[in-house]
Amino acid sequence: xxxxxxxxxxxxxxxxxxxxxxxxxxxxxxxxxxxxxxxxxxxxxxxxxxxxxxxxxxxxxxxxxxxxxxxxxxxxxxxxxxxxxxxxxxxxxxxxxxxxxxxxxxxxxxxxxxxxxxxxxxxxxxxxxxxxxxxxxxxxxxxxxxxxxxxxxxxxxxxxxxxxxxxxxxxxxxxxxxxxxxxxxxxxxxxxxxxxxxxxxxxxxxxxxxxxxxxxxxxxxxxxxxxxxxxxxxxxxxxxxxxxxxxxxxxxxxxxxxxxxxxxxxxxxxxxxxxxxxxxxxxxxxxxxxxxxxxxxxxxxxxxxxxxxxxxxxxxxxxxxxxxxxxxxxxxxxxxxxxxxxxxxxxxxxxxxxxxxxxxxxxxxxxxxxxxxxxxxxxxxxxxxxxxxxxxxxxxxxxxxxxxxxxxxxxxxxxxxxxxxxxxxxxxxxxxxxxxxxxxxxxxxxxxxx
Amino acid sequence: xxxxxxxxxxxxxxxxxxxxxxxxxxxxxxxxxxxxxxxxxxxxxxxxxxxxxxxxxxxxxxxxxxxxxxxxxxxxxxxxxxxxxxxxxxxxxxxxxxxxxxxxxxxxxxxxxxxxxxxxxxxxxxxxxxxxxxxxxxxxxxxxxxxxxxxxxxxxxxxxx
Numbered sequence: 019x020x021x022x023x024x025x026x027x028x029x030x031x032x033x034x035x036x037x038x039x040x041x042x043x044x045x046x047x048x049x050x051x052x053x054x055x056x057x058x059x060x061x062x063x064x065x066x067x068x069x070x071x072x073x074x075x076x077x078x079x080x081x082x083x084x085x086x087x088x089x090x091x092x093x094x095x096x097x098x099x100x101x102x103x104x105x106x107x108x109x110x111x112x113x114x115x116x117x118x119x120x121x122x123x124x125x126x127x128x129x130x131x132x133x134x135x136x137x138x139x140x141x142x143x144x145x146x147x148x149x150x151x152x153x154x155x156x157x158x159x160x161x162x163x164x165x166x167x168x169x170x171x172x173x174x175x176x177x178x179x180x181x182x183x184x185x186x187x188x189x190x191x192x193x194x195x196x197x198x199x200x201x202x203x204x205x206x207x208x209x210x211x212x213x214x215x216x217x218x219x220x221x222x223x224x225x226x227x228x229x230x231x232x233x234x235x236x237x238x239x240x241x242x243x244x245x246x247x248x249x250x251x252x253x254x255x256x257x258x259x260x261x262x263x264x265x266x267x268x269x270x271x272x273x274x275x276x277x278x279x280x281x282x283x284x285x286x287x288x289x290x291x292x293x294x295x296x297x298x299x300x301x302x303x304x305x306x307x308x309x310x311x312x313x314x315x316x317x318x319x320x321x322x323x324x325x326x327x328x329x330x331x332x333x334x335x336x337x338x339x340x341x342x343x344x345x346x347x348x349x350x351x352x353x354x355x356x357x358x359x360x361x362x363x364x365x366x367x368x369x370x371x372x373x374x375x376x377x378x379x380x381x382x383x384x385x386x387x388x389x390x391x392x393x394x395x396x397x398x399x400x401x402x403x404x405x406x407x408x409x410x411x412x413x414x415x416x417x418x419x420x421x422x423x424x425x426x427x428x429x430x431x432x433x434x435x436x437x438x439x440x441x442x443x444x445x446x447x448x449x450x451x452x453x454x455x456x457x458x459x460x461x462x463x464x465x466x467x468x
Numbered sequence: 469x470x471x472x473x474x475x476x477x478x479x480x481x482x483x484x485x486x487x488x489x490x491x492x493x494x495x496x497x498x499x500x501x502x503x504x505x506x507x508x509x510x511x512x513x514x515x516x517x518x519x520x521x522x523x524x525x526x527x528x529x530x531x532x533x534x535x536x537x538x539x540x541x542x543x544x545x546x547x548x549x550x551x552x553x554x555x556x557x558x559x560x561x562x563x564x565x566x567x568x569x570x571x572x573x574x575x576x577x578x579x580x581x582x583x584x585x586x587x588x589x590x591x592x593x594x595x596x597x598x599x600x601x602x603x604x605x606x607x608x609x610x611x612x613x614x615x616x617x618x619x620x621x622x623x624x625x626x627x628x629x
Contacts (some may be wrong), residue, residue, distance in 0.1 A: 093489075105556045105595040136489075143502070143540045144596050146609040179487040184498050184538035187594070201497035201530075203537040220490055260600060262558045268600035306557055306595075347599070349558050363557045365595045370539075 020274040021248055023236040028116045034151065036158035039119040040416050045164055047238035051127045052172040055238075064234060066252035067243030072097055072272055072424035073190070073227030074305060074327055074345040077422075080242075085214040086132055086224040090231060095223040096134040098231055099195055100141040103187040105306035106347025110228035112270040114141075114148050120154035124231040125174055126164055127238055132224055135175045137229075140195050143184040152180050160164040169191060187371035191419045192225040194320035194373065205375050206419035231260050249275040250316070253328035257346055263301075264352035266290035275328035279303070280317045282327050283350065300436075303332055304344025305426035309431030310357065311341050327458050337431065357439050362390040368425035379422040382413040386429055396447030400438035403440045406432055471519040477507055481628055482521060491526050500524060501541055510550065511542035522573050539593070543563060547582040547589035549627045552606040553615075555592045558599035567603045568592060587627070 032038045039045075051060050067078030077394045086094060098121070102110040114121055121139070141149060156178050159165045167175045181199055183189050189198045193207035196218050217223020226393045233255060237245045248252045253275040262268045265283065267290040273282065282288045283298065292298055298313045318325055320339035325331050329343045351360065369383040389406050392398045410426035417423070433440060473481065480503060484496040500523065503518050513536055521531040535541045542550075551571055555564050568579065573592050577583055579592040598604045601613035612623060 093525050096511050102597050105597060108597045108599055108600050108601075111597050136535075142597065143498075143538070144606055180498055181487075181495075182502060184502065185539050185540035198498065199495060200492070201494035201534065203533055219489065260601065262599035263561045266601075270600070302557075349561070349599070353562060355561055360557050360560065363555065364562050367556050426494075 020272070020277065021256065022272045023245075023248075024113065024120065024181055024232050024258065024271045025117070025270070028112075031316070032217075033117055034119075034155070036119060036155070037385060039117070040112045040162075040282065044119055044436050045123050045159075047127045047235045048123060048130075048164060049170065051130050052170045052174060053396070055127070055213040056314070057131045057133060059306060060127065060238065063237055063242035063256060064131070067233075067237040067245040068181055068235060068242075068252060069230065069233050069245070070252070070254075070256065070329065071227055071430055072229035072233070074104065074307070079226060079230050079233075082185050082214070082226070083132060085212070085225055087215045088108070088133065093221050094133050095218045095221055095230075096125065096129050096132050096137040096225055097192075097195065097199065097225045098137070098139045098228055099190060099192065099225050100139050100228045101187075101190040101195060102145075102345075103142055103190050103371075104345045104347055105364065106262055106302060106349040107260050107345040108262075109260040109270050111145060111148065112260070113228055113232055113258065114145075115151060118148075118151050120150070120164070120232045121160070121228055122155050122159050122164075122178065124234040125178055126159070126169070126298075128224075128226070128231055128234050129156060129176045129178075130172075130174055130193060132446075134224075137176065137178050138199060138218075139178065139180045139288050140189070140199055141182055143182050149180050149182055156180070186373075187367075188373045188419070188421055191421065194419065195225060196223065198328055200426070203373070205373050206421075207420055210246040250326070250328055251330055253330060253343075257327075257343070259327065259348050261348040261350065263348075263350035264296065264319065264355065265350045266293050266294055273327055275326065277325055277327050279325045282348075289348075289350065291350050292350070294352075296354065298350065299353045299355060300351045300357060302341070302347075302351075302428070303327075304348070305344045305347035306367065307420075307427055308342040308344040308446055309337055309340070309427055310435060311339075311362075311431075312435045315435070316341075324349075338434075341431075356394075357432050357436040358390065358394050362387070364428045365390045365425070368421065372421060372425070376417040376422065378413045379425065382409050382422070383425045385409050386425070393443045394450065396443060396450035398439065398440075400405055400412045400443070400444050403433060428442050469531060471508065471515045473504075473519075473523075477503060480483075485524070491584055494526060496524060497526070497531065498538070501531075501535060505541060505578060510546045510548075511544060533557075545582070546615075548587050549587045549607060551623075552591045552593045552596075553579075554594070554596050554598065554602070556595040559602040559604060560600035564603040567605075567617075567619070567620065568618055570617050574620065577589070 069079045070076040136414040186204045188194045189204040194204040198204045214225040319334045332343045334340045365387040369387045372383045374380045410429045413422045485493045490494040512538045517531045521528045582589040604613040
């Protein structure tokens with residue numbers, strides 16, 4: 019049984035309420051930071067912890083904090099990215115829904131380190147009921163003196179607001195998020211300047227994922243060095259994994275990053291194996307954007323080593339035979355599933371979510387969707403497979419933000435590892451059509467009849 | 469009838485604007501559009517968008533470009549109950565196609581359509597972050613998860629009451 023740092027109290031009855039959370043040791047990190055540490059000492063602990071951004075990119079959080087510009091007389095902001103929209107990912111939702119005070123506590127401590135007196139949570143618009151939960155937690159924290167003016171007599175002021183998005187995956191990209199928070203379309207900005215220099219309303223800003231900020235709480239409580247002892251190599255601490263697809267126990271699991279992928283899928287402590295006696299076919303281990311791996315490459319690396327649930331091991335072999343930890347959205351497919359069909363749904367997703375700024379992404383995602391739909395419904399040609407490969411290659415690396423890469427990688431990996439399945443669709447058009455009843459009919463939205 | 473927020477809604481707008489620094493009231497645009505959609509029958513007409521623009525001292529185009537960008541804003545009338553069924557990969561693996569087909573069959577509306585009695589709209593949407601509880605749909609402020617045909621029947625019956 020691995021150690022839990024974030025969800026260890028998630029099942030305590032009424033942990034959502036301030037009194038219960040406080041009784042269970044909540045808000046100690048704020049006390050410790052504000053009473054006995056300087057802001058830079060807090061940042062140093064986060065650096066020592068080796069904590070890597072939990073949103074998907076895995077960039078060291080302490081380093082990101084240290085880039086924050088601190089010009090005299092200019093406000094600085096902490097913005098929490100709760101726009102969780104990467105298909106397969108629902109860990110932040112779980113954390114905010116069940117233990118909201120952990121995020122609020124982490125935000126106060128982090129705001130102190132960064133010198134942010136007004137911090138924002140940007141949450142995806144669909145999580146509407148969680149907005150209420152967070153606002154309740156913020157009101158409780160304020161009522162009990164953890165937010166507001168001169169917190170704990172330290173002279174530090176802080177307030178937190180929750181901003182609701184309105185349905186746009188792209189707003190998970192940090193500069194698109196800032197645009198959206200400014201009341202604009204979520205078009206990513208050209209970098210540099212990075213948000214650490216010019217962020218929200220042109221002021222220095224740190225944008226961190228929900229889980230990253232929550233992890234600041236145990237880091238401050240126990241010390242960065244202690245935190246770094248958990249895990250392995252550069253994968254320190256614990257990671258939330260949201261597991262879904264064809265498994266017996268879908269849900270959110272906190273793992274220490276030393277367990278194997280095989281244990282994670284088959285152990286009763288985690289996913290509990292594949293239902294109905296089916297076999298594992300493939301898995302997308304880090305959210306829809308990362309490369310899909312066939313079962314053999316998922317459980318063992320190309321060198322035959324056991325693959326572990328951490329940043330380095332999941333990426334072992336590069337894109338040729340590895341994948342990525344990404345956001346921790348773990349999507350499992352059993353042997354009934356069709357990789358072409360699944361890839362088509364992802365291509366449709368990226369076409370829908372492309373902001374339209376860069377032509378390779380705006381046009382390319384649409385082409386990939388159409389070609390994949392053709393192949394999936396038995397109307398594809400053999401040359402379409404090469405065409406798909408060519409399109410994804412021309413999107414990758416040619417866009418302002420990583421959505422282009424995110425759209426290209428799943429298509430590339432599906433062709434790389436499952437080319438035979440694409441060819442089967444081309445060679446068996448009738449079977450492909452009958453198996454996928456209906457699909458083609460509701461691909462195009464229709465106008466209202468009312 | 470001219471578009472006009474209630475006193476309560478106006479107070480809410482004021483509270484929202486106060487969350488940002490002086491002169492940055494544009495930041496309140498997304499939340500105010502959500503509020504307007506709730507207040508004015510689940511969708512945003514051009515009149516509503518113009519009203520929001522005047523309220524936040526923005527030019528109408530600034531509001532139009534935002535309203536057309538985000539998928540949660542309905543720019544056409546919708547039914548009283550909107551079924552927003554997720555169809556992305558993880559939900560598809562767990563049978564979302566069948567759920568969409570079933571709602572379609574049951575209510576006689578395709579994705580994007582509204583029943584003639586104005587009671588139901590069916591929409592297909594992309595990932596809502598409920599992949600472990602698939603298949604699922606959003607109804608108003610809440611998620612309905614682990615959908616089955618029986619559960620869809622139940623939801624439709626509930627909504628008709």
